[in-house]
Amino acid sequence: MRRSGSILSGAAARWLPERVPDGSIRRAENQSRTGEAVADVKRVVVLVSGHGSNLQALLDAAAEPASGMAVVLVLADRPGAHGLERARRARVDTAVVRPADHPDRRSFDLALRDLVAAARPDVVCLAGFMRILGPEFVRAFPGRILNTHPSLLPAFRGAHAVREALAYGVKVTGCTVHLVDEEVDHGPVLFQSAVPVEPGDDEDRLHERIKQEEHRLLPLAVRLLAEGRVRVEGRRAQLVTAEEVSR
Numbered sequence: 004m005r006r007s008g009s010i011l012s013g014a015a016a017r018w019l020p021e022r023v024p025d026g027s028i029r030r031a032e033n034q035s036r037t038g039e040a041v042a043d044v045k046r047v048v049v050l051v052s053g054h055g056s057n058l059q060a061l062l063d064a065a066a067e068p069a070s071g072m073a074v075v076l077v078l079a080d081r082p083g084a085h086g087l088e089r090a091r092r093a094r095v096d097t098a099v100v101r102p103a104d105h106p107d108r109r110s111f112d113l114a115l116r117d118l119v120a121a122a123r124p125d126v127v128c129l130a131g132f133m134r135i136l137g138p139e140f141v142r143a144f145p146g147r148i149l150n151t152h153p154s155l156l157p158a159f160r161g162a163h164a165v166r167e168a169l170a171y172g173v174k175v176t177g178c179t180v181h182l183v184d185e186e187v188d189h190g191p192v193l194f195q196s197a198v199p200v201e202p203g204d205d206e207d208r209l210h211e212r213i214k215q216e217e218h219r220l221l222p223l224a225v226r227l228l229a230e231g232r233v234r235v236e237g238r239r240a241q242l243v244t245a246e247e248v249s250r
């Protein structure tokens with residue numbers, strides 16, 4: 004569903020970013036691959052707040068000819084998120100939904116939910132999206148939302164995981180790619196990778212090494228989930244073979 008506001012594209016879109024109304028979709032110019040035209044390409048919607056290096060890993064993976072997936076929409080909660088620029092460069096539709104434009108959290112969640120649902124995603128990926136999503140959003144995409152978090156969950160949940168791991172003095176931290184449920188940084192774990200803390204690490208340096216692992220695991224997790232190759236029993240997520248999917 005397209006919400007209020009105009010759809011801008013081309014040169015106008017580039018020069019009028021501040022006039023893009025909250026929630027309207029900025030259509031990408033000359034989209035090379037939206038997933039509409041190619042049968043059975045899995046549709047991925049990505050939510051970002053900032054730099055977007057994980058988004059870039061997804062865009063790069065989707066650009067591989069045999070990937071079988073396309074990023075069809077990138078959504079941000081603030082217009083300055085650099086991830087939006089990455090999406091535009093990759094000719095992917097973008098939209099911004101700002102909490103400040105909504106009277107409360109629920110209506111923000113509903114606006115996000117409607118935009119994401121309109122893109123008909125096979126997978127919704129939170130890639131550095133720094134907002135807590137409410138139950139209306141999570142329930143709309145059951146078992147289809149992935150998040151990446153820069154710690155070995157359940158250690159160091161929340162927004163400052165790398166800083167807190169350093170402050171605690173752990174020798175090993177890492178990242179976790181997990182399914183999203185209604186609790187923060189909590190759903191079933193798909194992949195984890197350990198990253199040793201090195202002497203002299205500061206938050207940025209350690210986070211960069213953790214991100215390298217996220218960039219490796221997140222596209223893989225998105226693809227496997229999109230292909231239906233993730234089975235969940237309770238807290239346990241397991242991978243099944245392609246043959247098992249078709250059974």
Ligand code: GRF
Nearest residue numbers: 054055056057131151152153
């Ligand atoms: C990642 O480390 C992610 O786990 C965390 O925020 C960071 C986002 O980085 N939630 P980027 O915007 O993808 O570069």
